Amino acid sequence: MTSTTSSTTLLAGSALLIAAAAVTFGKFSSSSNDSLQITEIDDNGDIAREEYITEDDICNVFDRLFMEMQGVLGQLSQQIQQLQMAGQQIPEAQLRQLLKQEFERALSVKQKQIYEDCDLDEDCLEEATWAMLDQAEEYPKAKVAVERFQKLWENVSGETVVGMRPGQAAPEPEQVELLSPDKLVETAEVYFGSLTDAMRGLVQKYKDEGKDLTSPAVAKQLNMEFTATANDAGSQALEEIGSSLNQFQKSIEAHANKPQVGRALQMLQMKQQQELMSMGVPGM
Numbered sequence: 044m045t046s047t048t049s050s051t052t053l054l055a056g057s058a059l060l061i062a063a064a065a066v067t068f069g070k071f072s073s074s075s076n077d078s079l080q081i082t083e084i085d086d087n088g089d090i091a092r093e094e095y096i097t098e099d100d101i102c103n104v105f106d107r108l109f110m111e112m113q114g115v116l117g118q119l120s121q122q123i124q125q126l127q128m129a130g131q132q133i134p135e136a137q138l139r140q141l142l143k144q145e146f147e148r149a150l151s152v153k154q155k156q157i158y159e160d161c162d163l164d165e166d167c168l169e170e171a172t173w174a175m176l177d178q179a180e181e182y183p184k185a186k187v188a189v190e191r192f193q194k195l196w197e198n199v200s201g202e203t204v205v206g207m208r209p210g211q212a213a214p215e216p217e218q219v220e221l222l223s224p225d226k227l228v229e230t231a232e233v234y235f236g237s238l239t240d241a242m243r244g245l246v247q248k249y250k251d252e253g254k255d256l257t258s259p260a261v262a263k264q265l266n267m268e269f270t271a272t273a274n275d276a277g278s279q280a281l282e283e284i285g286s287s288l289n290q291f292q293k294s295i296e297a298h299a300n301k302p303q304v305g306r307a308l309q310m311l312q313m314k315q316q317q318e319l320m321s322m323g324v325p326g327m
Contacts (some may be wrong), residue, residue, distance in 0.1 A: 096202060097173035098185045100163060105188040107157050108150070109195060115149045116142070144202045176183075176208070184313065191270060222286070222294040228307040230286050230294075235311045237280030238273050239318050245269055246322045254321045265324070 119142060158165050172189060175182035191203045245268055246256070254261045274285055278288045298304045 073296055092144075093105060096163070096167060098175060098182045100161065100168070101172055101175055101185040102180075102188040104157055104161060104163065104168065105192050109188075109270070110263065110266070111153050111157075112146065112150060112192070112195060115153075116146065116195075119145055119225060138200075138318045139201060146196075146199050173207050173208070187227065194274065201247040219287070220289040220296050222290060224298050224301050224304050225306060226289075227294045227298055229309055230284065230291055231308060233280050233284055234277050234291060235315050237276050241273050242269055242319060243322060243326060245272075 077303075123138065123141075154165070158168065160279060174184040176189060179186040190205050196204055198200070198255070245265060249261065251254060256262060256265065274288070281287055281291055295308075
């Protein structure tokens with residue numbers, strides 16, 4: 044695995060760097076504590092469609108988008124690794140652009156299929172999503188589901204979208220001091236270790252509850268619960284050593300082509316995969 048491939052594993056959003064995409068804004072009105080009544084008005088001012096969207100509807104859509112797009116990114120990562128093993132080196136900027144384009148293409152297909160499967164109108168769903176984000180205290184589960192997917196998009200595109208609202212300009216990127224290659228490797232050890240520990244705790248909890256980790260439904264639940272907590276676990280571990288997730292990510296991008304960094308990331312990822320396998324965690 045080359046140094047660029049090691050960075051690809053992070054950029055492609057394996058379950059190590061986590062979590063929702065921006066949607067468009069529309070009219071909304073509150074109807075209950077767990078649902079919103081969305082009303083579409085046609086060009087004549089008449090009601091064209093009314094639909095009740097619940098918080099569970101939002102969560103189901105974005106949870107499924109998150110899981111399926113993680114799978115897409117995993118496949119893209121494998122394809123890129125195969126190209127690199129064949130001797131084709133891809134510059135980091137070109138790699139990110141490739142991932143972004145393929146992510147957007149696959150997302151447009153996945154969205155349509157999921158909306159059809161859930162029998163939800165796209166415009167109504169988008170309106171309800173923004174409405175619930177504007178009332179996040181009333182709809183905390185929806186906020187978690189959406190922002191998880193927004194974070195996944197941030198990791199792919201490098202754009203800041205978590206917390207954005209319609210009509211807002213993207214916030215200025217945070218300026219951070221890059222870690223040296225040696226410090227980056229030390230920080231990566233702490234980061235990967237914290238995620239492994241977080242997964243170990245979840246696996247033990249599932250085993251104590253008698254859940255079968257080989258069951259696809261249980262594996263999906265485990266992955267979702269992990270992605271809901273791992274970002275905080277990793278961020279907290281980095282803060283304890285005086286770093287941040289943003290600084291860590293920016294430093295990886297800056298030093299991705301340095302052989303010593305690539306080799307170190309490769310070894311850490313292999314070690315983590317071995318530890319996850321020893322826990323009985325399905326492939327992630």
